[in-house]
Amino acid sequence: MGLLKMSQKLNISRFLLFVLFWTGCQTIQFERPNIVTDSDWLVDGYTQNRSRSTSDGLALPLEVAWEYNAAAAFGPGSPLILNGVVLIGTNKGEVHSIELATGRKRGFKNFGDGIEAPLAISEGFMYVASAWGKRVLTAFDLKKATFLWKNGGTPIESGFVVTDGLIIAADVQGMVHAFDQKTGEEQWKIELGDRVSVQSSLLLIQNKGVFVVDDAGRASLLNILDGSVLWSRQLSGPVYEGASSIGSSIAVSTTRGTVEVLDSDDGSAKWIYHSTNSSVRFGATAISENLVVVGATDGVVRAFLVENGVEKWSTQLPDVVVAAPLIEKNVVYVGSLGRKLYAFDLQDGTTRWETTLKGRIKSAMAISEGGLLVLSEPRNVTYFKTAVGLKDASN
Amino acid sequence: MTRTALKLLCIIALLLPAGNIFAQYGYHFGRNKIQYEDFDWQVMKTEHFDIYFYPEMLELAERGAFFAEEAYTELQHKFSFSLNNRVPLIFYSSNLHFKQTNVTSGFIPDGVGGFFEFLKGRVVIPANGNLHRFRRVIRHEMVHVFTYNKLTRVMRDHRRPTDRFLPLWFTEGLAEYWSGKPDDQHEMVIRDALFSNYLVPLESMYRIQGSYVMYKQGEAINRFFSEVYGEEKILEIIDNVWKDRDFRVVLEVTLQDEFEVISQKWLVWLKEQYYPEFQQIELPSIIAGGLSTEGFSAKPNFHRFADGTQKVYFVGNKSGLGNVYEVEVDSDFRPLGEARVLIHGEQSSEFEAFHLFESRISVSKQGLLVFVTKSGGQDVVHVFDLVEDRMEKTYRFDDLVAIYSPSWSPDSKQITFTAITRNGFTDLYLFSRETAELQQLTSDIYDDRDPSWSPDGERIAFSSDRTSLGVDGHYNIFTYDVKDGNIRYVTFGEQTDLSPTWSPSGKQLAYISTRRDSTGRYTAQNIWSVDMSHEVTLPDVSATSTSEPSPQVPTWRRTTRLTSLSSASMDPYWADDDHIIFTSFEGISFSIRQISKVDSLLKAPKQVVTANLSGIGRPWTYERLEIGVDAELAAYKPKYNLDIAQGIVSQNSVLGTTGGAVLAFSDMLGDDYLYLTLLNTGTGSRDFLRDLSLQLSRFKLNNRANIGYGIYRYSGRRYDVTDPDAPIAFPVFFETVYGGYGLVSYPLSKFSRVELMTSLNWTRKDIQLRRGDREALLLSNSVALVRDNALYWMNGPISGWRGSLSAGYTSDVLYSNVSYFSVMLDVRKYFRIANNVTFASWGMARINEGREARLFVLGGSWDLRGFNWFDVRGQKMWFTSHELRFPLINAPTILLPILAPFGVAHLRGTLFFDAAHAWNKDYDELRPEIRSGETVGSAGFGLRVNLFGAFVMRWDMGYRYRKGFTERDKIFRQFFFGWDF
Incomplete structure (x- = not known):
């Protein structure tokens, strides 16, 4: 009997330990989420203008440092990085936190149904939008690991902007909302049009406003304070992929074979590139001081001069490119639906390095601490670092 | 079907490995899918595809490869997606070759353009002579490939089960919509649906599930989504499927409208396009007299006999089977009675299929009817003497696979027709009956069709896409000059001109034409006529396309539109100076009709268009991917890939728990199958090896004779009521069997076959309740002749007959304990009393005679009703069953829409009578425990209802009779699933 009781106690304690471990995993918590460094990616694309260009440099070639199974696929945005921890929202509705150095799981938390929109972190809070379900926008206290507020409403699939104490997000029914960052109360809202949806992430145009473009191709710059339209312009086609901005230029791609660079002052087109095939759908853009880089469903990666739209180089790939490229100092990284990750020379488009992943690359990438974070199908987070002893002399 | 039957036979054989597997269910019905051709398969590897083809169709395969890569590039844009696996494309040069494919075990009817199979991701497509159509079908199937892969990806990304499919109307409609502009067939169906007022609303699409109308409505709905909500919304719909199981919710979320609003908007959108035409259109049923308006009728022709009798002939399907019909008409072409069947089709190997909508028939002045049927692996030309009422001759041409639309020369000495050879291209041929020469x-590469000989015998008019506009799928009318072999344009333009027919004087040529109007849509398919009374200087076009056209000479012909029909007319035939008979499409029905006063119509036509021949361009061609340049060639090597891996667990109160697995492998072409089955009935780890059963079987289907063989070990407890060793009351024993079997199924025709089977089994039985161990080495051989031409409907056969005669011998070659022969006869005949009423009769006799012969069994819902399963047993027996099957409610879902999701259809009733007598040695030796020695039976009433088109639910009640029907038991009720016998 004594043995039996001991055995029972042992099993109970094992069970309790398992429960504790499990519930411990089932959360995301940071000691000091308020303290951020330059290597942290608090929003999709590093900055809220989502230029997807960085001055960080990686020495090529790269090799896999670690790989993590996130249990589901990802939206089009990039992973976030905070205090050496990677944060990723999945299509299953979970947010996973992974140690950047080791790839070890720190925890995960379920936020409801599928997450398509990239996450955002601000002042120790993480904001998560859901593409389906009752709770569509949630503020999560990373320090306390508790919910700050949850909002219902229409699902959100595009990235939002966090600025001036506001969360500004556009839902799939074309309504742009501004919520108080602390309370979740709606401060203002504006309807973009009848039966339109916003799929492309919002951009914060410094000192000017919030840029939003809907799936009918209507691009607008909104006043952050009240949502009033500062300017609005009809583009040459519907927009479904992420735009990017730098300085006074906003690069937008359409599903009808065009790429446009707009002047953020008045929305006028600085230039429009027309593909010879209007059925080409362009992917998300990346923009640096000089170049706009964009992939497309024709498998061509094109680099245009920001200034005048002249095509500086182009490279034909065998597969579709939808994910946003990532521009670093000398190289632009491009992921394809053919499971390939490429590094092209930023100046002439020559292939500097390439590798094959387990699945299609449909999400933007992030660079931090000398490594490249790539999200791919079916549910993989891969961290690449410079291959030891194999550094590219030209880099 | 022989393949399915073969596999079924083998599986049953292996489930009953001990002794004579032949004894109880040694035959199976079903028609035969025959491999007539010995295809030498090769593989062309392009960037994204593995294309399977045979050398005779190399040029077609290279063009198909180009079409496939072209479609891939376009669909990458539309789906914003890349495929990460190579797509297997299996091409056949003609429909008749396509019908032989083993990728699917089912029969492929006429009109199926291709299919996509999920298991291996295979796409199977025949070319059949029309490159434009071939290109479109490849696009259609590639849309399916992309849709399936995209949908699967979306579901997996969101960790949703991948069993969620899009509605069929959406996927087929999308495949149609994204494979090209709406064609004339689309317009035909949509116009008819609107003007005949049967357009099915979005919420009721299930009512037309799988029909041709569903395809075309689905296409229109997708076009509506694109034009009203935006092209990108279609992809967004697929992207949003993970959000809800209810597709209506997915539509609402994506399109941001209530489902009812979407449905309503679609109806309005369509009506706004078509209803302005209301004032101009003429319904065939109002303006054209009907000669045959029931069922499906097409391809009319006409003959006036010497005694003045006039008859119209046509091909039709009024009762589920294609036949040639005749109907007598008066001088005004009014029918003088019901159409009667002249030549019965689809129930004999001579007339397997009439190609109802593809091949015209022709009657000569002498009263000779020429028509085409499928007979074996190819089409043949039949000549039937209408005056003598007898079949005169059948012509079979070795090099011609498919033949269409034969037409007599005026002197009845020659026949011209369209044919497809093994290369898959369509050309015109001329056959001389006097010399038996084929020219x-x-x-x-052009599609030359519908030849029609001019009354003076000098020209053959035909329709062809050899027009310089043919690259976009247009057809114009041409003439072939019999004397000089030159081809000349008759019409020219961006239109589809089909089925030319000469007026008796030869001055006019009537044909069907549809053309895109200012909206870009095709018009109705109307009857037109072109003036051939004057000679014009026309450019010649070579009949071989190797030389350039002659210098362009501006010229024209006057064409006139004679009708303004609501939807479509087809196959006009100029019967006499004042009458044109034709096929009309109205209310989803194809009817034979006539228009009179043709002369007046020519004088006051609905529309006059001058066919301007000055713009004739150069011949067109499609590109191709050449082997060695754009693609690599490899020989086809069969490689087994896993099809199914399935676990099996069963719980039985007698046999206990059984666990195991089935693994099925096959090659890419479905010619070679391997099955591995593992089962274990052991109750503990100690018994694992003792109770392990396994079988390995192989079936080869690539030849006309299908063969199967395998080895097995069976070990475990068995419940076998047919085993004479087993106790009658509780026939359970432990048995270990080692054995092998071989079988051959040789189809004599589509309807009959010979089956040979042999097996050798070493068996040891442990019968604890009786005699202890019993060993035997059983050799069993059997032969069976099976015939089945029964026509099936929702609940079972409704006409035709099927039968089987089989004989076998089983002996114990080691101990000589067992030695008996078996003879079985089973005949089932279906008398179709009325269209929906069938009287079915079944007679069966079985004999097992000899030492330790097995018992036959009867009882249960499938044969002897009112008795439990296996209640009646004996080594000899006769059995008869008769049923009157009649309809009760054809569409229960209309009365009770809640039944719709369950696929409930065709509630039918049956009155039945069953009788049987089983015995062993003496006919009257009474053994109540197995109910032998007495005649038993039942009579009563039953209900049948079909579920999902796949299961039939059976419920019977009646009285049970015993002792020669002298004693009646209380009322019984039985419920089970299964087709009518």
């Missing part, structure tokens, strides 16, 4: 008139 090929054209030889190129």
